[in-house]
Amino acid sequence: MMNALREDLTQMNMVVRQLAVDTDLYTLPSTTIRTPDLEPQPVKIKARNVNVFYGEKQAIHDVSIDIPEKAVTAFIGPSGCGKSTFLRCFNRMNDTIEGSRVDGLIELDGRSIIDRSLDVVELRARVGMVFQKPNPFPKSIYENIAYGPRIHGLVRSKADLDEIVERSLRKAGLFDEVKDRLHDTATGLSGGQQQRLCIARAIAVSPEVILMDEPCSALDPIATARVEELIDELRENYTIIIVTHSMQQAARVSQRTAMFHLGNLVEEGPTEKIFTSPEVKRTQDYITGRFG
Numbered sequence: 001m002m003n004a005l006r007e008d009l010t011q012m013n014m015v016v017r018q019l020a021v022d023t024d025l026y027t028l029p030s031t032t033i034r035t036p037d038l039e040p041q042p043v044k045i046k047a048r049n050v051n052v053f054y055g056e057k058q059a060i061h062d063v064s065i066d067i068p069e070k071a072v073t074a075f076i077g078p079s080g081c082g083k084s085t086f087l088r089c090f091n092r093m094n095d096t097i098e099g100s101r102v103d104g105l106i107e108l109d110g111r112s113i114i115d116r117s118l119d120v121v122e123l124r125a126r127v128g129m130v131f132q133k134p135n136p137f138p139k140s141i142y143e144n145i146a147y148g149p150r151i152h153g154l155v156r157s158k159a160d161l162d163e164i165v166e167r168s169l170r171k172a173g174l175f176d177e178v179k180d181r182l183h184d185t186a187t188g189l190s191g192g193q194q195q196r197l198c199i200a201r202a203i204a205v206s207p208e209v210i211l212m213d214e215p216c217s218a219l220d221p222i223a224t225a226r227v228e229e230l231i232d233e234l235r236e237n238y239t240i241i242i243v244t245h246s247m248q249q250a251a252r253v254s255q256r257t258a259m260f261h262l263g264n265l266v267e268e269g270p271t272e273k274i275f276t277s278p279e280v281k282r283t284q285d286y287i288t289g290r291f292g
């Protein structure tokens with residue numbers, strides 16, 4: 001019964017989305033983006049003419065894109081096309097790679113994040129990251145979450161910290177599974193639980209944006225489904241950008257999709273449109289598995 005109802009709702013949602021595409025509801029003014037929910041969203045991250053180099057080699061060519069607030073944007077494209085490189089620009093993780101250089105304009109809420117005077121530690125608290133392989137610290141579950149709020153000075157007492165730990169684990173859908181073993185080592189959790197712990201760790205410092213670089217590639221289908229559900233819940237409060245090799249995952253979790261190839265942004269737009277009527281043949285070829 002519930003499944004049938006859910007299917008009907010999904011069908012209805014698709015019809016509404018297609019109608020929005022047909023009636024050109026997605027044509028955007030410059031400061032808002034319409035996600036397929038039909039709600040205009042402010043631009044959270046604006047990138048213009050971004051180039052990224054590793055030494056002499058150029059990995060990203062003149063990419064411009066607007067990332068909407070409180071929605072999930074998927075970056076897709078064949079291996080080596082620059083998805084992760086571009087994602088890492090948003091919290092300056094490329095700074096950690098020797099010989100890398102980023103030019104162009106990238107703004108978070110209208111403020112440049114390329115500006116050298118910017119406090120990168122503060123930026124990374126606002127723009128959190130979850131990696132391909134779950135990477136909990138070799139400490140307790142509690143300490144994994146408590147570390148960030150402590151070093152960012154977000155807590156005044158043990159009670160504050162306890163509250164943040166519980167709230168973050170709840171938001172990541174993990175609290176009930178770990179509440180009786182908060183002081184056990186995090187590396188004893190399953191892979192899927194570890195990845196949700198890493199998401200909880202990212203959430204604990206109250207970021208505005210969460211970058212996810214293939215967050216499910218090391219997980220089995222059940223753990224993947226759980227993380228995808230979580231991503232869908234999180235988009236209510238966070239701006240999420242996810243790099244994924246899975247077309248199904250991009251279609252399931254994102255509202256907007258950007259397709260990259262050879263360091264170029266081929267096209268971007270509402271996920272429904274990219275998957276049903278892309279403008280560029282290369283996108284069509286990639287999503288139908290003709291290359292990649």
Ligand SMILES: Nc1ncnc2c1ncn2[C@@H]1O[C@H](COP(=O)(O)OP(=O)(O)OP(=O)(O)O)[C@@H](O)[C@H]1O
Pocket residue numbers: 054057059077078079080081082083084085086097
């Ligand atoms: N640290 C680095 N030093 C030099 N070149 C790099 C570095 N990281 C990535 N590259 C190069 O930059 C290009 C883009 O790589 P990137 O990892 O961003 O692509 P991707 O689309 O995320 O690939 P994948 O899907 O395989 O993870 C590739 O040609 C890659 O070899």
